[in-house]
Amino acid sequence: MPTTTKPEERKTFIEEARRKQIIDAALQTIAEQGYTQTSFAEIAKGLGITKGLIAYHFNGKHDLITSAIHTILNRQGAYIKDHVEAQEKAGDKLRAYIETSFEYIEQNRPHFVALVDLWGSFTSPEEKQAFSETAYDPCRAHLKKIFRIGHQQREFTKFDEQSMASVIQGAIDGVMLQWVFDPKAVDLGEAAKELSEMFVKRVKKP
Amino acid sequence: MPTTTKPEERKTFIEEARRKQIIDAALQTIAEQGYTQTSFAEIAKGLGITKGLIAYHFNGKHDLITSAIHTILNRQGAYIKDHVEAQEKAGDKLRAYIETSFEYIEQNRPHFVALVDLWGSFTSPEEKQAFSETAYDPCRAHLKKIFRIGHQQREFTKFDEQSMASVIQGAIDGVMLQWVFDPKAVDLGEAAKELSEMFVKRVKKP
Amino acid sequence: MPTTTKPEERKTFIEEARRKQIIDAALQTIAEQGYTQTSFAEIAKGLGITKGLIAYHFNGKHDLITSAIHTILNRQGAYIKDHVEAQEKAGDKLRAYIETSFEYIEQNRPHFVALVDLWGSFTSPEEKQAFSETAYDPCRAHLKKIFRIGHQQREFTKFDEQSMASVIQGAIDGVMLQWVFDPKAVDLGEAAKELSEMFVKRVKKP
Amino acid sequence: MPTTTKPEERKTFIEEARRKQIIDAALQTIAEQGYTQTSFAEIAKGLGITKGLIAYHFNGKHDLITSAIHTILNRQGAYIKDHVEAQEKAGDKLRAYIETSFEYIEQNRPHFVALVDLWGSFTSPEEKQAFSETAYDPCRAHLKKIFRIGHQQREFTKFDEQSMASVIQGAIDGVMLQWVFDPKAVDLGEAAKELSEMFVKRVKKP
DNA sequence: AATGAATGAGCATTCATTCAT
DNA sequence: CATGAATGAATGCTCATTCAT
Numbered sequence: 041m042p043t044t045t046k047p048e049e050r051k052t053f054i055e056e057a058r059r060k061q062i063i064d065a066a067l068q069t070i071a072e073q074g075y076t077q078t079s080f081a082e083i084a085k086g087l088g089i090t091k092g093l094i095a096y097h098f099n100g101k102h103d104l105i106t107s108a109i110h111t112i113l114n115r116q117g118a119y120i121k122d123h124v125e126a127q128e129k130a131g132d133k134l135r136a137y138i139e140t141s142f143e144y145i146e147q148n149r150p151h152f153v154a155l156v157d158l159w160g161s162f163t164s165p166e167e168k169q170a171f172s173e174t175a176y177d178p179c180r181a182h183l184k185k186i187f188r189i190g191h192q193q194r195e196f197t198k199f200d201e202q203s204m205a206s207v208i209q210g211a212i213d214g215v216m217l218q219w220v221f222d223p224k225a226v227d228l229g230e231a232a233k234e235l236s237e238m239f240v241k242r243v244k245k246p
Numbered sequence: 247m248p249t250t251t252k253p254e255e256r257k258t259f260i261e262e263a264r265r266k267q268i269i270d271a272a273l274q275t276i277a278e279q280g281y282t283q284t285s286f287a288e289i290a291k292g293l294g295i296t297k298g299l300i301a302y303h304f305n306g307k308h309d310l311i312t313s314a315i316h317t318i319l320n321r322q323g324a325y326i327k328d329h330v331e332a333q334e335k336a337g338d339k340l341r342a343y344i345e346t347s348f349e350y351i352e353q354n355r356p357h358f359v360a361l362v363d364l365w366g367s368f369t370s371p372e373e374k375q376a377f378s379e380t381a382y383d384p385c386r387a388h389l390k391k392i393f394r395i396g397h398q399q400r401e402f403t404k405f406d407e408q409s410m411a412s413v414i415q416g417a418i419d420g421v422m423l424q425w426v427f428d429p430k431a432v433d434l435g436e437a438a439k440e441l442s443e444m445f446v447k448r449v450k451k452p
Numbered sequence: 453m454p455t456t457t458k459p460e461e462r463k464t465f466i467e468e469a470r471r472k473q474i475i476d477a478a479l480q481t482i483a484e485q486g487y488t489q490t491s492f493a494e495i496a497k498g499l500g501i502t503k504g505l506i507a508y509h510f511n512g513k514h515d516l517i518t519s520a521i522h523t524i525l526n527r528q529g530a531y532i533k534d535h536v537e538a539q540e541k542a543g544d545k546l547r548a549y550i551e552t553s554f555e556y557i558e559q560n561r562p563h564f565v566a567l568v569d570l571w572g573s574f575t576s577p578e579e580k581q582a583f584s585e586t587a588y589d590p591c592r593a594h595l596k597k598i599f600r601i602g603h604q605q606r607e608f609t610k611f612d613e614q615s616m617a618s619v620i621q622g623a624i625d626g627v628m629l630q631w632v633f634d635p636k637a638v639d640l641g642e643a644a645k646e647l648s649e650m651f652v653k654r655v656k657k658p
Numbered sequence: 659m660p661t662t663t664k665p666e667e668r669k670t671f672i673e674e675a676r677r678k679q680i681i682d683a684a685l686q687t688i689a690e691q692g693y694t695q696t697s698f699a700e701i702a703k704g705l706g707i708t709k710g711l712i713a714y715h716f717n718g719k720h721d722l723i724t725s726a727i728h729t730i731l732n733r734q735g736a737y738i739k740d741h742v743e744a745q746e747k748a749g750d751k752l753r754a755y756i757e758t759s760f761e762y763i764e765q766n767r768p769h770f771v772a773l774v775d776l777w778g779s780f781t782s783p784e785e786k787q788a789f790s791e792t793a794y795d796p797c798r799a800h801l802k803k804i805f806r807i808g809h810q811q812r813e814f815t816k817f818d819e820q821s822m823a824s825v826i827q828g829a830i831d832g833v834m835l836q837w838v839f840d841p842k843a844v845d846l847g848e849a850a851k852e853l854s855e856m857f858v859k860r861v862k863k864p
Numbered sequence: 865a866a867t868g869a870a871t872g873a874g875c876a877t878t879c880a881t882t883c884a885t
Numbered sequence: 886c887a888t889g890a891a892t893g894a895a896t897g898c899t900c901a902t903t904c905a906t
Contacts, residue, residue, distance in 0.1 A: 180431075207441055217419055218419075220374070
């Protein structure tokens with residue numbers, strides 16, 4: 041059984057390609073039909089393979105959807121990181137963080153439709169906490185790193201970093217959530233501008 | 247068959263009591279075990295009734311979970327409304343909206359654990375939009391009503407009401423979401439204070 | 453419990469009226485939606501009563517459908533008998549039997565659509581045989597009575613009465629069956645003429 | 659998922675064998691216990707397989723019973739055709755049609771017990787008509803073909819072909835029906851002789 | 865690496881039936 | 886007589902998973 045949750049294990053090229061292919065098909069199917077309607081058979085059908093093969097490449101459904109979520113978040117994280125690093129000043133970094141978050145969301149709607157659906161797939165408190173650690177902790181850590189730079193550069197005022205990180209990330213996610221349910225109800229660009237301006241003003245020294 | 251989608255139909259006392267009882271049990275089960283693990287059998291077991299009785303009182307699973315979601319949101323809405331109306335000034339109303347939102351969330355954790363899970367139960371774009379209309383539109387409408395009072399009282403500056411409403415509601419929901427996954431990762435009280443101060447400052451004239 | 457299969461028991465007026473009303477509603481529902489789709493609830497809905505009431509008036513579903521079948525066959529039998537008795541000569545009686553059979557069928561399509569469906573509701577050999585005795589034996593007996601008159605009147609030739617009765621009744625039922633599945637595929641009037649002429653010619657002395 | 663409604667799709671050997679096996683078991687179970695009592699579980703039990711496997715090989719219950727009916731009728735049709743073609747003269751062909759119909763019925767009682775039950779499984783007028791087209795049209799077409807040969811050979815008189823076909827097929831089916839309910843009530847051999855003689859005499863020139 | 869046959873547990877839903885009121 | 890609440894068994898069907906080939 042080549043499948044595993046330990047990413048450090050050696051995988052063949054074809055193995056990795058298949059996993060990626062299956063994850064992308066899964067995300068698309070979830071976005072289109074919802075998580076509960078997404079069976080291995082449904083994913084396999086859209087891919088022209090058999091469901092047995094999916095079971096072969098993943099350690100069960102949980103492994104597949106965990107991998108799918110991480111794929112979404114890693115891609116978004118990498119996108120954001122690039123743009124944040126391109127900025128010198130902490131205030132600009134924070135603005136970039138918020139605005140590129142929304143940019144990426146807007147350009148990858150199906151991923152976030154799937155993500156909202158997948159939030160419900162962690163049932164036990166343990167699973168929920170594990171998801172929190174792999175999904176939110178890195179985001180909050182990234183924000184806190186920006187804060188620290190802002191403090192070092194004497195650009196930012198003093199505030200509770202953990203709370204501020206939660207609030208910023210929460211605002212982004214909550215707006216995305218409304219947009220997932222009805223894209224016409226929220227203007228992502230406007231929200232991005234509003235939030236980035238407000239938070240930058242909040243953290244910067246007067 | 248007493249169940250119906252027409253809410254105007256008369257229901258007997260026992261009928262209403264049973265529906266409420268089943269909805270509460272469903273919410274509890276969903277919070278504990280997750281939506282996908284929550285079967286009629288599971289709900290019935292915890293209630294000491296048969297699953298046939300649930301089918302008798304609800305027009306299928308969709309009716310049950312829709313009713314459950316509306317129950318959550320209506321209770322929260324009523325709680326918030328009371329506190330908002332107790333305030334005279336628009337700024338205080340907005341502060342009350344944000345802070346009592348978090349208060350209610352904190353006091354009813356299982357409801358919001360269930361709610362996050364239930365978000366994934368709307369599969370088609372039509373269902374998603376319908377949920378948006380019954381769930382988010384009232385919230386945003388409430389916020390916009392507060393804004394209008396603020397404008398009439400010459401207390402608030404000018405801003406885009408729809409975007410501001412989305413952003414405020416989104417911030418509340420997004421922080422709640424992180425807290426659902428790990429209550430230790432977010433301090434709801436701190437977040438409430440941070441958000442209410444920031445948003446009140448944002449909308450009020452200098 | 454007033455319901456019973458023994459027709460000799462005293463029934464109140466309202467009791468009899470209700471039974472008749474329910475049977476007619478059942479026949480209509482079966483004709484429209486098929487036997488398997490016809491539940492007590494469905495019958496009750498069309499009648500504006502509750503399914504509990506149906507259970508009160510009939511000793512279970514089997515009692516209801518048995519009563520329904522007998523209703524169909526008794527009404528048809530009475531109709532045919534009237535017309536057969538109006539004829540003097542045996543040949544005319546036989547012709548009347550065949551032609552009024554088809555007449556009645558044509559005028560009561562829903563009953564025979566239901567009847568074809570109900571044939572499948574007798575599962576065990578015992579039930580099947582019991583149905584044969586109450587449904588077909590009287591028909592064949594009626595035909596044999598006509599034959600006997602024909603023999604007494606020296607109008608008919610000699611033949612095996614049981615077989616001839618089966619064949620005549622079978623021809624009527626089989627044509628009806630095709631007409632139930634597709635009324636456009638069979639012309640009942642033509643079939644009636646063809647069969648009555650042929651059989652009368654067959655049994656009469658040259 | 660190997661099951662399909664497109665009959666032109668390639669099926670593996672094992673797939674075809676399983677379908678045939680399941681159909682035969684279904685027919686036997688229906689004959690023994692009736693259509694409504696025949697569940698996937700019941701069929702599977704008699705076969706030593708799981709009900710999931712039946713769902714795997716058939717697109718639902720409707721697919722299974724449709725396939726079962728066609729199996730019955732195709733086998734009977736092939737049997738009759740062979741014997742009809744072995745006859746040269748149209749009169750002999752007609753006699754063969756009627757007599758081998760009864761022969762086949764007599765030798766395959768369970769199939770026809772099941773068939774009578776299955777008649778009730780077509781609920782809507784559309785389904786009924788579709789069944790009429792696939793089940794009765796071929797029979798009537800076969801008879802009409804015999805009539806045409808009889809006319810070409812100047813052996814048969816002139817008559818309405820559609821009505822005559824309906825009447826002959828109806829007579830066969832109607833006698834079979836009585837025999838299904840009680841095999842002792844009808845002598846199939848006698849009925850076959852009576853009907854074949856009568857109909858051949860009817861259509862042939864004097 | 866991939867398939868397709870098979871499993872078995874679980875699901876929402878239907879329904880005749882019972883019974884207190 | 887009639888109702889409506891409740892039952893419990895059954896049903897078709899779905900699906901992740903296993904495994905021989």
